[in-house]
Amino acid sequence: MMIEEVHIWRGTPEQRSLRGQVLKATQFAYFDAQLEHPDWSSKSVLDFGGNRGNILHDPECEIRQQNYYCVDVIHEAIEEGRKSFPEAHWYHYDRYNCSFNPDGIAHLPVPDFGRSFDIILAYSVFTHTTLEEMRDLVTQLATKLAPGGTLAFTFIDPHWQGNLKWRLERLNAEVDWEKFLDCSRNARWCSLVNNKLFFDSNGRWPRERDSCMTYHVFYTEEFIREQFPHATIRPPVNGEMQHCCIVQA
Numbered sequence: 001m002m003i004e005e006v007h008i009w010r011g012t013p014e015q016r017s018l019r020g021q022v023l024k025a026t027q028f029a030y031f032d033a034q035l036e037h038p039d040w041s042s043k044s045v046l047d048f049g050g051n052r053g054n055i056l057h058d059p060e061c062e063i064r065q066q067n068y069y070c071v072d073v074i075h076e077a078i079e080e081g082r083k084s085f086p087e088a089h090w091y092h093y094d095r096y097n098c099s100f101n102p103d104g105i106a107h108l109p110v111p112d113f114g115r116s117f118d119i120i121l122a123y124s125v126f127t128h129t130t131l132e133e134m135r136d137l138v139t140q141l142a143t144k145l146a147p148g149g150t151l152a153f154t155f156i157d158p159h160w161q162g163n164l165k166w167r168l169e170r171l172n173a174e175v176d177w178e179k180f181l182d183c184s185r186n187a188r189w190c191s192l193v194n195n196k197l198f199f200d201s202n203g204r205w206p207r208e209r210d211s212c213m214t215y216h217v218f219y220t221e222e223f224i225r226e227q228f229p230h231a232t233i234r235p236p237v238n239g240e241m242q243h244c245c246i247v248q249a
């Protein structure tokens with residue numbers, strides 16, 4: 001079984017015990033390239049869905065702890081981040097997410113940080129929320145930008161270099177490949193709920209909250225352009241699979 005971020009926080013004791021071993025810290029290099037090397041040391045940064053501050057674990061990361069604000073729906077991740085980087089700013093955001101925080105509060109507004117930000121980042125966050133949540137959260141985050149500020153978030157285009165096919169193969173999901181290729185050709189977006197694929201839909205999931213559910217959403221570049229017509233969209237960099245959508249204040 002493939003271990004995903006959600007498993008190391010909400011999975012079995014065995015899966016949680018892997019937390020120390022699986023920490024992806026390529027986010028800084030990714031955004032540095034996508035945003036064309038800003039002077040990070042002078043920028044205030046909000047890492048939306050920043051987990052335990054994974055981006056700060058890259059030794060090359062130029063964001064100063066004092067300027068770094070991290071918000072996430074996983075309480076434990078925020079507390080871990082606070083322990084590792086005590087000079088940074090940590091916020092638990094108890095908003096419902098069907099996978100990462102199923103006991104959270106639906107539609108809870110983004111916290112008031114008492115300030116605005118030069119840069120707001122969200123790496124692989126709206127790849128795990130519904131379409132309506134992405135629209136709502138991006139709109140709210142844009143209001144937290146300082147004048148001249150930049151919001152950059154990632155998304156996964158299902159068709160780009162076979163992204164969706166790659167994910168399905170890794171999951172060993174049961175797929176009728178002929179039907180899949182037929183449907184996916186025309187799909188503008190799709191979701192993968194516990195290995196079940198839904199086209200042009202957020203998908204469906206059971207109401208009970210004890211199971212650790214995996215939830216992925218894929219949007220074509222064209223679809224994201226329509227959702228955010230004033231944004232700039234950049235293709236993946238550094239051999240990664242996620243596109244970047246950049247919104248200026």
Ligand SMILES: C[S@@+](CC[C@H](N)C(=O)[O-])C[C@H]1O[C@@H](n2cnc3c(N)ncnc32)[C@H](O)[C@@H]1O
Pocket residue numbers: 005024027048049050051054055071072073074077093095096097100122123124125128129137
């Ligand atoms: C795949 S992880 C990525 C974590 C981090 N950005 C990184 O690059 O390592 C997705 C993160 O988004 C967080 N998340 C999901 N929905 C959220 C929401 N509505 N507000 C804030 N964080 C959210 C999850 O708790 C999780 O930490």
